[in-house]
Amino acid sequence: GESVGLHLPTLSVQEGDNSIINCAYSNSASDYFIWYKQESGKGPQFIIDIRSNMDKRQGQRVTVLLNKTVKHLSLQIAATQPGDSAVYFCAENPYNYGQNFVFGPGTRLSVLP
Amino acid sequence: KAGVTQTPRYLIKTRGQQVTLSCSPISGHRSVSWYQQTPGQGLQFLFEYFSETQRNKGNFPGRFSGRQFSNSRSEMNVSTLELGDSALYLCASSPGRGSEQYFGPGTRLTVT
Numbered sequence: 001g002e003s004v005g006l007h008l009p010t011l012s013v014q015e016g017d018n019s020i021i022n023c024a025y026s027n028s029a030s031d032y033f034i035w036y037k038q039e040s041g042k043g044p045q046f047i048i049d050i051r052s053n054m055d056k057r058q059g060q061r062v063t064v065l066l067n068k069t070v071k072h073l074s075l076q077i078a079a080t081q082p083g084d085s086a087v088y089f090c091a092e093n094p095y096n097y098g099q100n101f102v103f104g105p106g107t108r109l110s111v112l113p
Numbered sequence: 114k115a116g117v118t119q120t121p122r123y124l125i126k127t128r129g130q131q132v133t134l135s136c137s138p139i140s141g142h143r144s145v146s147w148y149q150q151t152p153g154q155g156l157q158f159l160f161e162y163f164s165e166t167q168r169n170k171g172n173f174p175g176r177f178s179g180r181q182f183s184n185s186r187s188e189m190n191v192s193t194l195e196l197g198d199s200a201l202y203l204c205a206s207s208p209g210r211g212s213e214q215y216f217g218p219g220t221r222l223t224v225t
Binding site for chain 2: 032098
């Protein structure tokens, strides 16, 4: 079936370093992608999105890259801070009708002091 | 704007009972989607409502149902609860297809 997978289930980085979280998606028909951050006990928080007609999109300290050729997404976080510690999910919408996203298993990001 | 709100935040039910969860989307958002989150299965799509109509449905049994009201508020119902229904139930709202989707804090359901 369709799935969105992450290469690394856990990632530890030093405070101040840049983080890169990767995601592989399986449906070439997906045209919209979202990255979410989920802290313990909270719902997923929208970070940044990208459409399939773009290769890159930047936000505040975050950049999402999309490589449609190999069906790969990445989330880059600049100058990682302790508050960035959370689980990060990528989500794809492979359907041309509706808002039913397929989520990856998530990557836990731990920021070391 | 106020965010997505969900009530109640926590529920404890017994097997065989039924439960109703409520979601109020962000003002102006017409699409409400429901997801189930468990440690084993991750985040899984349940169904989506748009303008009071179910637009999409995930691969869940018929015990899971929902509805949306004219003010876009949505409810989901789970009948004949099973232990495996214990999960965090998340509601997300968006203006429409292909747009940003925002989540509420979730309802933690525990079935004993």
